[in-house]
Amino acid sequence: MPIAIPNRRQGTTGGNPGCPTAFTDRALVGVVRSRPDRFVGGRVLCPPMTAGVPAHPRAEVQAVVDTYCELRRRIEEGLEPNGFGALADLYTDDAVYVDAAWGRIEGKEAIAHWLEHSMVGLGDWRFPVEFTAIEGDDVVVKWTQVIPGRRPDGTPYTQSAYSRLRYAGAGKFSYEEDLYNMAHVLDDLAESGWRPSEPMNVPPEHPDRNWSLPGT
Numbered sequence: 001m002p003i004a005i006p007n008r009r010q011g012t013t014g015g016n017p018g019c020p021t022a023f024t025d026r027a028l029v030g031v032v033r034s035r036p037d038r039f040v041g042g043r044v045l046c047p048p049m050t051a052g053v054p055a056h057p058r059a060e061v062q063a064v065v066d067t068y069c070e071l072r073r074r075i076e077e078g079l080e081p082n083g084f085g086a087l088a089d090l091y092t093d094d095a096v097y098v099d100a101a102w103g104r105i106e107g108k109e110a111i112a113h114w115l116e117h118s119m120v121g122l123g124d125w126r127f128p129v130e131f132t133a134i135e136g137d138d139v140v141v142k143w144t145q146v147i148p149g150r151r152p153d154g155t156p157y158t159q160s161a162y163s164r165l166r167y168a169g170a171g172k173f174s175y176e177e178d179l180y181n182m183a184h185v186l187d188d189l190a191e192s193g194w195r196p197s198e199p200m201n202v203p204p205e206h207p208d209r210n211w212s213l214p215g216t
Contacts, residue, residue: 055136061167064090065139068165068173069129076126084119088112091176092168096214098177103207118203121196124148127161139165139173145180149192157188166213175213 055061068090071080080086088111091097097105097114105114126146133140140162147157161180168174 056167056169058134060169061134061137061139064167064171064173065132065134065141065165067171069132069141072127072129076128083116085112085116087115090172092172092174094214095168095172095174095176096212097175098211099203099207100178100180101182101203101207103204104210117201121198121200123197137167139167141165145185147185147188147192147194149194151191157192157194159184159188177211 068087071087071090074080075084075086088108091108091111093108094106095108095111097111099105099114099118102114102118105111125148127143128146130142130144132142143161143163145159145161147159149157151157159180161178163179164175164177165173166175
């Protein structure tokens with residue numbers, strides 16, 4: 001949601017120092033003519049902020065989100081030789097990834113290794129994306145985890161999941177946090193009778209639960 005400036009007093013907003021609250025009539029007319037998208041209901045709208053820094057253009061963020069979702073689709077269809085490890089190219093060198101089961105993973109190389117390591121034996125699972133949402137540099141991806149098999153009523157074994165990502169520019173994310181209910185996952189695994197296609201790797205007994213963003 002853009003920051004709305006309801007008045008024309010001198011100064012700047014506390015949240016967005018680059019967005020003036022003061023406009024002479026001539027300046028205000030200039031804003032309306034040059035950027036009508038930022039003048040709504042008599043108010044000037046400033047770009048959204050991310051941690052005090054102006055966000056990247058929405059179109060830029062959307063393009064990378066589209067690439068991310070398309071890459072996930074290609075991975076599930078077996079079109080990427082490195083499997084889920086291919087996603088690592090979309091993260092910065094110092095990125096942080098936080099998983100509900102595996103905890104905190106730091107650095108692009110560690111993330112690449114973990115993405116492949118954690119998916120061993122899960123080749124028949126699916127993770128379709130339902131929708132995405134963008135607010136500044138923050139992205140939410142709503143997806144579903146689908147385990148093979150059917151319930152007695154014929155419905156699939158699915159678990160609801162969300163990912164929060166932070167866009168860092170240059171086509172890369174600096175952070176991702178995956179959220180899903182492990183109790184639900186374990187219940188469905190037991191009920192479905194699913195077995196891995198090969199010996200799978202298990203999460204650590206005591207994962208790092210620090211979910212903070214890099215630099216905070």
